[in-house]
Amino acid sequence: MAGSWTPDGFILDLDGTVYAGSRPIDGAAETIGYLRSRGKRVVFLSNRGNISRRMCRERLAAMGIPCEAEDIILTSSVVARYLREHEPDARVWVLGEQGLRDELALHGVRFAVRPQDADRLVVTLHETLTYAELNDAFRAVRAGARIIATNRDKTFPGEDGESIDVGAVLAALEHATGVAADVVVGKPSPAMARAALDRLGLPPERCLIVGDSPGSDIALGKRAGIRTALVLSGSVTREEAEAMAPAERPDWMLDSLADLRRLLEEMER
Amino acid sequence: MAGSWTPDGFILDLDGTVYAGSRPIDGAAETIGYLRSRGKRVVFLSNRGNISRRMCRERLAAMGIPCEAEDIILTSSVVARYLREHEPDARVWVLGEQGLRDELALHGVRFAVRPQDADRLVVTLHETLTYAELNDAFRAVRAGARIIATNRDKTFPGEDGESIDVGAVLAALEHATGVAADVVVGKPSPAMARAALDRLGLPPERCLIVGDSPGSDIALGKRAGIRTALVLSGSVTREEAEAMAPAERPDWMLDSLADLRRLLEEMER
Numbered sequence: 001m002a003g004s005w006t007p008d009g010f011i012l013d014l015d016g017t018v019y020a021g022s023r024p025i026d027g028a029a030e031t032i033g034y035l036r037s038r039g040k041r042v043v044f045l046s047n048r049g050n051i052s053r054r055m056c057r058e059r060l061a062a063m064g065i066p067c068e069a070e071d072i073i074l075t076s077s078v079v080a081r082y083l084r085e086h087e088p089d090a091r092v093w094v095l096g097e098q099g100l101r102d103e104l105a106l107h108g109v110r111f112a113v114r115p116q117d118a119d120r121l122v123v124t125l126h127e128t129l130t131y132a133e134l135n136d137a138f139r140a141v142r143a144g145a146r147i148i149a150t151n152r153d154k155t156f157p158g159e160d161g162e163s164i165d166v167g168a169v170l171a172a173l174e175h176a177t178g179v180a181a182d183v184v185v186g187k188p189s190p191a192m193a194r195a196a197l198d199r200l201g202l203p204p205e206r207c208l209i210v211g212d213s214p215g216s217d218i219a220l221g222k223r224a225g226i227r228t229a230l231v232l233s234g235s236v237t238r239e240e241a242e243a244m245a246p247a248e249r250p251d252w253m254l255d256s257l258a259d260l261r262r263l264l265e266e267m268e269r
Numbered sequence: 270m271a272g273s274w275t276p277d278g279f280i281l282d283l284d285g286t287v288y289a290g291s292r293p294i295d296g297a298a299e300t301i302g303y304l305r306s307r308g309k310r311v312v313f314l315s316n317r318g319n320i321s322r323r324m325c326r327e328r329l330a331a332m333g334i335p336c337e338a339e340d341i342i343l344t345s346s347v348v349a350r351y352l353r354e355h356e357p358d359a360r361v362w363v364l365g366e367q368g369l370r371d372e373l374a375l376h377g378v379r380f381a382v383r384p385q386d387a388d389r390l391v392v393t394l395h396e397t398l399t400y401a402e403l404n405d406a407f408r409a410v411r412a413g414a415r416i417i418a419t420n421r422d423k424t425f426p427g428e429d430g431e432s433i434d435v436g437a438v439l440a441a442l443e444h445a446t447g448v449a450a451d452v453v454v455g456k457p458s459p460a461m462a463r464a465a466l467d468r469l470g471l472p473p474e475r476c477l478i479v480g481d482s483p484g485s486d487i488a489l490g491k492r493a494g495i496r497t498a499l500v501l502s503g504s505v506t507r508e509e510a511e512a513m514a515p516a517e518r519p520d521w522m523l524d525s526l527a528d529l530r531r532l533l534e535e536m537e538r
Contacts, residue, residue, distance in 0.1 A: 175440035
C-alpha cells in the first residue's frame, strides 16, 4: 500500500494494543523486543490520565517491556505540561487519582484547597470514582472553574471487558452544569502527536501509529500525517473496522500487535 | 388570583420544600400541622428514588411530621409499580441503593443476577455511587437492557448545597452507550400526578402542589391541571423565578412552606 516505505519510529497505544487491563496482549513484549533489535524507536501513547509515567513504566517492566519514563506519553503529563505553559497561575481541582496529582505536582501546578476556589477542573478517568468526588467537581464548575479533560473517549478495554471512560464522566458534568470542557488534550489532539514525535525525534512521515481506537489512534494519525495500523485486539471488531468510511480507514489492519513483525517483514521484502 | 378558591388537598414536594438534606425547612412541621388541623389532606411527592417510604417516613417523623407510608409517594415506589404493571417478567439490574431494592422487592419485581442478564436497568440517584456500579450499569445496557429512570433532574438541594442528580448519571450512561432512557417516571410525569391524586382521593382542581422546582413541581401541576405554588427555599431564586416564561409561572410564589398558612388565610378572607 505504501510502496517500499518502512517506518523508523513506532507510536504504540497501550490499552487494547499492548495490554488489556493488567494482562499483556499475546506477543506484545516479543514484538517490541524485535522492533528494538532492528534499531526502531518506540514510544507509548495513552489517553489514560489516572496513572503516572512511573506507575506505567513499572507495569510495562512487569510484562517484560522495559522502557524509560520519557518513552511513555500519558494525558496526565500532557495536561500538566499544558497547564504549566498556558495557565501557570491557575489553581486546579482534580477529579482523578494520585497518579494524576503526582504528574501535576511534578510540573509545579498549583492545587485549590476547596472546589469553589478552583480556576480549573482537571478531569480524568479513575476506577475508584465516587459520587462525593463527582459532586465536588460539579461544585468547582458551578463556582466558575473551567474544565480541562485528559480525553473524551466513551469506553476503553478494561481488564474484565469494555468499560466506561472519561467521555461519560464529562457528559455527566456538562449536563449538570451546562459548561463544556474547553480543553481536551488526549488523542486525537495535536498535543499528543507533537509530544510523541518530539520524543521520537522523527518527522511524521517516518512514523507508524498502532492502536485499537479509530476515533483516537487512527484519527490522530490522519490529522498529524502519520501512517496508521489498527489492531483488532481492543475496542473494535473486524466488521466494525470494515464498515468505516474510506477517509477514516487505517493504512493497515492487524489482528494484534503480534502481527506487526510480519507486516514489517512484508514492507521490507 | 383564583377568586374564592381554596384547596382541600396539598401535594408537597420534599427536598427543598419540606427539608434540605437532613435539616427541616423552618416552619415546615408547624405548617403541615396547621393544614391537618384545618382538615386538609396532605401527601408528599418526591423524585428521590434512593429511599424507601419507610425510611422517608422515619425521617419526617424525626422532624415532627408524622404520616403514613402511603402518604409518601416516591419515584422508587412508582417505578416499582410501573414494572409490576407493564413488565412483570423483566429481570432488573439496579443502579441505586437498598431503599430502591426494598421497594422493588416489595412489589415482586425480579432481579437479574448479572448485569448482562438484565432486561431493565433502573437508575436513581445514590450518594454512594461508585465507578464500579456505574460500569455494571453500562454493561447491562450494552448487553441489551433498556433504561428506566426515577427522574431526570439535573441537581437537587442537598444537605451541604446544590448537588448533582440523576440527570447527570443518565447523561453519562446515555453518552457511553448511545441508548436513551425510554421511561422516566418522576415529576413532571403524569404517573406521579396520578399517584398523588389517587392517594388524596380528590380531583386535580381541588388540589395545590407546592414545590421548589419549576421543571418538576410546577410543570407537573400545569400538565395535570393542579394549581401551583413555588417556594424559594430550594433550587431557584426569586430573580430566576420572575424570569420564567408566563406559561411556566406558578400561580403563587412563597419564600418558604412557612408562608403557606398566610396564603391559605388570604384565600379564605
